[in-house]
Amino acid sequence: MTAKEDPFAHVNATPGAAKVDPIIVAHGVHRTFGGLTAVDVEHLEVQRNAITALIGPNGAGKSTFFNLLTGFDKPQKGEWFFNGESLQSHSPAKVARAGMVRTFQLTKALSRMTVIENMRLGAAGQGGEAFFTALVPPLWRAKEALITIKAEELLDRFKLLDKQNDFAGELSGGQRKLLEMARALMSDPEIVMLDEPMAGVNPALTESLLEHIVELREQGVTVLFVEHDMHMVRRISNWVVVMAEGKIIAEGPPETVMQNTAVQDAYLGAHHDTDLSEDLS
Amino acid sequence: MDFAGLLTDAGRELFAPTTAAFALAAIGLNFHFGLTGLLNMGQAGFMLLGMYGYAITVREIEQHDGQLFGITMAAGATVAIGFLVAIVLAVLFGLLLGWPTLKLRGDYLAIVTIAAAEMVRFLGRSQSFKDLTGGSTGIRGKDFKGPFESLSPFPDRQVTIGPFTMHGSVSTSWWLVVVSWSVVALAALLFWRLSRSPWGRVLKGVREDEDAVRSLGKNVYGYKMQALVLGGVIGALGGVLWSFGNAVAPDSMGRPTTFWIWTLLLLGGAATVFGPILGSALFWTALVIVKGLAAMFIPTDWLAPTQLEPFSLMLVGVTLMLLVIFRPQGILGDRRELAINDR
Numbered sequence: 042m043t044a045k046e047d048p049f050a051h052v053n054a055t056p057g058a059a060k061v062d063p064i065i066v067a068h069g070v071h072r073t074f075g076g077l078t079a080v081d082v083e084h085l086e087v088q089r090n091a092i093t094a095l096i097g098p099n100g101a102g103k104s105t106f107f108n109l110l111t112g113f114d115k116p117q118k119g120e121w122f123f124n125g126e127s128l129q130s131h132s133p134a135k136v137a138r139a140g141m142v143r144t145f146q147l148t149k150a151l152s153r154m155t156v157i158e159n160m161r162l163g164a165a166g167q168g169g170e171a172f173f174t175a176l177v178p179p180l181w182r183a184k185e186a187l188i189t190i191k192a193e194e195l196l197d198r199f200k201l202l203d204k205q206n207d208f209a210g211e212l213s214g215g216q217r218k219l220l221e222m223a224r225a226l227m228s229d230p231e232i233v234m235l236d237e238p239m240a241g242v243n244p245a246l247t248e249s250l251l252e253h254i255v256e257l258r259e260q261g262v263t264v265l266f267v268e269h270d271m272h273m274v275r276r277i278s279n280w281v282v283v284m285a286e287g288k289i290i291a292e293g294p295p296e297t298v299m300q301n302t303a304v305q306d307a308y309l310g311a312h313h314d315t316d317l318s319e320d321l322s
Numbered sequence: 323m324d325f326a327g328l329l330t331d332a333g334r335e336l337f338a339p340t341t342a343a344f345a346l347a348a349i350g351l352n353f354h355f356g357l358t359g360l361l362n363m364g365q366a367g368f369m370l371l372g373m374y375g376y377a378i379t380v381r382e383i384e385q386h387d388g389q390l391f392g393i394t395m396a397a398g399a400t401v402a403i404g405f406l407v408a409i410v411l412a413v414l415f416g417l418l419l420g421w422p423t424l425k426l427r428g429d430y431l432a433i434v435t436i437a438a439a440e441m442v443r444f445l446g447r448s449q450s451f452k453d454l455t456g457g458s459t460g461i462r463g464k465d466f467k468g469p470f471e472s473l474s475p476f477p478d479r480q481v482t483i484g485p486f487t488m489h490g491s492v493s494t495s496w497w498l499v500v501v502s503w504s505v506v507a508l509a510a511l512l513f514w515r516l517s518r519s520p521w522g523r524v525l526k527g528v529r530e531d532e533d534a535v536r537s538l539g540k541n542v543y544g545y546k547m548q549a550l551v552l553g554g555v556i557g558a559l560g561g562v563l564w565s566f567g568n569a570v571a572p573d574s575m576g577r578p579t580t581f582w583i584w585t586l587l588l589l590g591g592a593a594t595v596f597g598p599i600l601g602s603a604l605f606w607t608a609l610v611i612v613k614g615l616a617a618m619f620i621p622t623d624w625l626a627p628t629q630l631e632p633f634s635l636m637l638v639g640v641t642l643m644l645l646v647i648f649r650p651q652g653i654l655g656d657r658r659e660l661a662i663n664d665r
Contacts, residue, residue: 151527178515211658221534
């Protein structure tokens, strides 16, 4: 991305900063579990056609926030919009059909289905998924052929094509991550939400996964991902959002966001540089 | 009993209408468990509901001299309406069971179905509905079998084909054999077609991981409901066919029946087209052979004749345990699936 095109050039590095062209806008999203506040996001905008990383220490509420945005969990209050359309009380399936597809922290490959069947399942608009249409193959064979071509192209890109007839359960952990990501792309989503795409992936595969994510942006897909690995965040993201204790505490470009004192406090504890000897005396 | 007689009996079980009825119930369960991963522990309830629906409807029409709402019914129409009522009841039962439970984790469906099936049985045998269901004695065959048997193109006498003798048209008859196995063939064809369609693919996805399928934009609840209702309807048809060879008897459709259906499905191989059929044939044949051999070789002062049935069922139970331990994918299952061991 050149500086001229950089959509973040004039964006303030403050929590809740307005973006040039936001694809997701969340406002006042609040989720508590009993007495514990898991997510309390005042305002967040996610820039279209960019890679945004969502980071934060363990228990910061990143995954819960993901679940809320994608309909897998319901907040006590709050509203959020995808392309200006409210997604409140949408089921996960409806959210996905709107163009927002997610992956999971614990990979959900469909083990006792072949790789190619996993891929085909990700496709949208297959009429043969309706009961009565399914009974009449001529009604869905043509679409199935198109879906298969697309699935094979994606598998080729993710270097899984030679595994297409293996059961997904036979793949390695990293390959399953790749499969899950490729499957999410079958429906041509506008945004993919990756929950810890690097967790449990060996270093050899990490590199190609990173390339795939960058490639997505080049193809016009927006990426929002949760990650712990700061090295990876610095390498591929255009913008970083930091969460701690359910709140968004900082936003900014990856090069500078870690210098923010609030971020350092969140990661290392607010009093990491205080001298404890005074308390001990 | 001699060996030849035992072999004939065993051979008869291979194609007996009861075997077909259980194969049908197992095909229904295969839609639930094999394709979708639903733990339906009340398939006997669907069967019983189906036979009540058919038998009561046909008995009422018969008692009104073949008239329904003043319109005279041909035997064929009476049979069709009986089947229709059985199907509608199974659909309603499926919707009722699925509505609260399919949003929850799979275990809850198991608990609810086992309880609901028992409720059908207890309601059926309760004195309160004696006029409708016949209480614990059930509904006698001659009250509802007439129209179906009158449709038989076969002669109205004993017919011998090879070593097997059966009546042409009445009760456990050649007519019932032909009809039952035709329905089994249709159900197997339906399973084959659907399990290889995009619809079946979504169900398999649900079986593997519901949330993953949700994240791909499919309405999981709707698919589970469709599978539950379809499998239940097939089970109800199995129940009606079973009652044609026997009678409507609530206590023969209790929990053991459900577990037999599970046994023969796992024996043949879940999620396969022919698994339920092979499983049913093997299960009933093995039962006859074990019973026959036990009667021949175990002295009566060791095991009274009345104890033979429970004894052979026990052996079948042990066989099932060994099977699930050593060959969990069943006879026709895919061995590769075994290697995948992530649950």
